[in-house]
Amino acid sequence: MIKSGFVAVLLLGSVAVANAATQCYQSAEIEADQAVRFQAKLMVLSDSCNSTSYNQFTAHNSDVLSSYQKELIGYYRRSDSKRAETVFDQFITRLANQMALSVGQQPLASVCGDSAAFLAMGGTVSKVDFRKYVAEQAVAQRQTYPSCKAGG
Numbered sequence: 001m002i003k004s005g006f007v008a009v010l011l012l013g014s015v016a017v018a019n020a021a022t023q024c025y026q027s028a029e030i031e032a033d034q035a036v037r038f039q040a041k042l043m044v045l046s047d048s049c050n051s052t053s054y055n056q057f058t059a060h061n062s063d064v065l066s067s068y069q070k071e072l073i074g075y076y077r078r079s080d081s082k083r084a085e086t087v088f089d090q091f092i093t094r095l096a097n098q099m100a101l102s103v104g105q106q107p108l109a110s111v112c113g114d115s116a117a118f119l120a121m122g123g124t125v126s127k128v129d130f131r132k133y134v135a136e137q138a139v140a141q142r143q144t145y146p147s148c149k150a151g152g
Contacts, residue, residue, distance in 0.1 A: 023079045024148035031138040032071035033145070038134065039065060040095035042122040048103050049112035053123030064127045068134070 025033070039057075046054035058065065069088070076091075077084035103111050112119075125133070 023075070023146070025075065025145040026148050027138065028071050029075040030142060030145050030147075031134050032068040032075070034137040034141060035065065035068035035130075035134045036072055036092055037095060038122075038130075038137075040092055041099055042119070044096055044099040044103060045111070045115045045119055046122070048100075048108060049115060049119060051119045051123070053119040056123035057125065061125070061127055061130055064130060 042057055043054045046052070046057075072091075073084050073088045076087040080087060
């Protein structure tokens with residue numbers, strides 16, 4: 001199913017954003033961050049490889065993506081309530097730009113060949129499987145985020 005293709009995917013370095021380096025992440029925020037990273041990677045690869053997978057993904061998962069984006073905006077709101085949406089927009093733009101630069105340093109045929117399974121799954125992943133995958137990534141990457149203590 002989706003698990004085999006997603007296991008090998010590295011989500012844009014999976015390092016917590018430097019913008020709020022001193023602010024801790026709650027579990028749901030880590031999951032949201034991983035979802036947005038997945039979205040950015042799929043967007044760039046889909047565009048670079050002339051795939052429709054990103055459009056299919058967003059059509060099938062728009063409400064799930066919206067909830068993850070709101071969760072991450074909430075994270076930014078805790079540190080800058082007046083600019084949370086702007087900081088979020090800058091974050092996702094920076095992710096996409098970093099991915100595009102990385103893709104641009106490799107032969108496109110190689111990138112697209114290596115990404116074929118990811119693109120295929122991205123276009124067909126269900127909401128349930130996407131949430132499950134993102135939750136698994138959040139657990140796997142938790143150590144790269146400053147985590148909030150209980151109640152924080």
